Amino acid sequence: MNQVRTLLVTMTAVVWVSAWAIGCGDDSAVAPDAPPDTTPDQSEGGFEGIGEDCPDDMCAAGLTCYGEAAGGGGLGSDEGVCSRACTNDADCGPDGFCTPAIMLNPEVAVGERICVRSCDANDDCDSEHICSRYWGIVVAFGVPGVDLQSTGCIPGSRTAPIGGPCTDIGDCAPHSECIAVEPWSTPAGECLTSCSEDTSCGAIQPRGLCVLEETEAPFCVPDCMTTDDCPIAGYECVRDDFLGASHCVYPTTPVGFPCEADTDCGPAGSPWNCLTAADGFPGGYCSGPCVADGVPCPGACHDPTPMMPGSSDEICVVDCSVADFLRMFCEGTEIPGRGADYHCVTPPPPDGGMPDGGTPDGGVPPIEPCLPR
Numbered sequence: 001m002n003q004v005r006t007l008l009v010t011m012t013a014v015v016w017v018s019a020w021a022i023g024c025g026d027d028s029a030v031a032p033d034a035p036p037d038t039t040p041d042q043s044e045g046g047f048e049g050i051g052e053d054c055p056d057d058m059c060a061a062g063l064t065c066y067g068e069a070a071g072g073g074g075l076g077s078d079e080g081v082c083s084r085a086c087t088n089d090a091d092c093g094p095d096g097f098c099t100p101a102i103m104l105n106p107e108v109a110v111g112e113r114i115c116v117r118s119c120d121a122n123d124d125c126d127s128e129h130i131c132s133r134y135w136g137i138v139v140a141f142g143v144p145g146v147d148l149q150s151t152g153c154i155p156g157s158r159t160a161p162i163g164g165p166c167t168d169i170g171d172c173a174p175h176s177e178c179i180a181v182e183p184w185s186t187p188a189g190e191c192l193t194s195c196s197e198d199t200s201c202g203a204i205q206p207r208g209l210c211v212l213e214e215t216e217a218p219f220c221v222p223d224c225m226t227t228d229d230c231p232i233a234g235y236e237c238v239r240d241d242f243l244g245a246s247h248c249v250y251p252t253t254p255v256g257f258p259c260e261a262d263t264d265c266g267p268a269g270s271p272w273n274c275l276t277a278a279d280g281f282p283g284g285y286c287s288g289p290c291v292a293d294g295v296p297c298p299g300a301c302h303d304p305t306p307m308m309p310g311s312s313d314e315i316c317v318v319d320c321s322v323a324d325f326l327r328m329f330c331e332g333t334e335i336p337g338r339g340a341d342y343h344c345v346t347p348p349p350p351d352g353g354m355p356d357g358g359t360p361d362g363g364v365p366p367i368e369p370c371l372p373r
Contacts (some may be wrong), residue, residue, distance in 0.1 A: 021216040048095060050082060050083050050084070050092075050115050050117050051081060051082065051083065051117055051154065052281075053081065053155075059080065064081040064082070064083065064085070066083055066112070066114055071141065078267060081154075082153065083114040085113065086099075086113050086115050087101070092116070094114045095118055096117050096269050097118055097148075097150055098114070098116075099115075099146065099152070100148065101146075102114065102135065109360070116152035118151070119152060119153050124153065125153035129153040129154060130153070130154060130155075130157065130173070130174045131152070131154075131174055131196075132151060132156055132174040132175050133148050133149070133150065133151050133175050134147060134169070134175055134177050134325055135152070135169060142269075145249050155169065155172075156172055157173060158174075160172050160176070160189075161231040161233065162208035162222050163190075163191060163192075163193075163208070163221060164190075164191050164231040165189050165190070165231070166180075166190065166191045167180070170216065171189070171191065172191035172193070175194050176194070178190070178192070179192050182289075182295045183271050183292045183293045184270070184272070184297065184298050186294060187234070187250070187270065188234075191207070192219050192220075193219060193220040195210040201241050201286070208221055208247075209223050209245055211220055215221075222247055224247060224248050227248075229248070230327035234251075236268050238251070244301045251266070251267060252265065253265045254269070254286065255286055255297070255316055255317065256318035256329070256338070257284060257285075257369055258281055258283045258286075259274035259284035259285065259286050260276070261274055262274050264284070264286070266286075273286075273287060275315065276288060280344075280372055283338070285316050285317075287299075287316045288316045289315070290316055297316035299316040299317055299319065300316070300322070300324075300367045300369065301314050301315075302315055307372065317370055318369070319367040319368060319370075320344035320368040320369070321366075321368040329370075330343065330370035331344060339369070342370050342371065342373060344370055344373050345370075346366070
């Protein structure tokens, strides 16, 4: 019996010692370390710095400088904007949301989604940002504006007037886009602010009118009493009978309209000019070069001497083939036009070529210029 008792005690001791050895040994031998947590930091500090400028490409930890390759990419900051890539709102923490794809760089065809801090009013943002639904420039750097589908803190101006000058969205008021500098109609750029009624424009000074066009979303235009009320030099205060009020416009006349002097077509210093009877255009014809500062004219390019390449005598004309109302304007049928002296022309193709404006391979359709009879 004593031998059995001794054997049981010995076996119990071996089991206890083995268990103690396993429990006190190397933990890694029992279970591997847990994988690192890659979930974005949802704490308040985890998203500190989103939307701030990034001088010298410097951003807070975990953020990237976006738009710096294009001088801010039209995002409202010449130095770029700090943010982080995202695929959904959860990636941006409790105080942010994930934008639709934004063209941050004109050299990259695919837009990127990034985080923006949410807001309800300007006071929810720091002093250098505005609470706005729109972000990006309309025409500049090749970067279009984007509707965020929600309001977020982005670079912008809280004191910018309706229709004020701009080079990017950072110069504009909330819910605006920047129509970039181009010589034909917006030589100083122009902030375009969305609206639903005149009262929504009146929240910004000077007071504005809400204009609804068939092909455009409603937008604000600066109201005025005199030209001195206009926020951009060179604009004029013009009475609009359709609106029943006066507003500021850049004073240009459409291509092909009658004129006596260059300033009848556009302000001094602009690319607009008047082709007069001395040039073979009875009653005058508002025109200009085919391209000015890299921007095509608001008409079509006509080469009167296609057999003389490099003659540099191309002019901007009405293209009758674009729309029936242009044909009617040129030929004076059904609506007041210039038909007494002008008509739509389909020039014979040059040897081996296509009619005016076309190419032998058909890559560019020919135009039908409105020219003197």
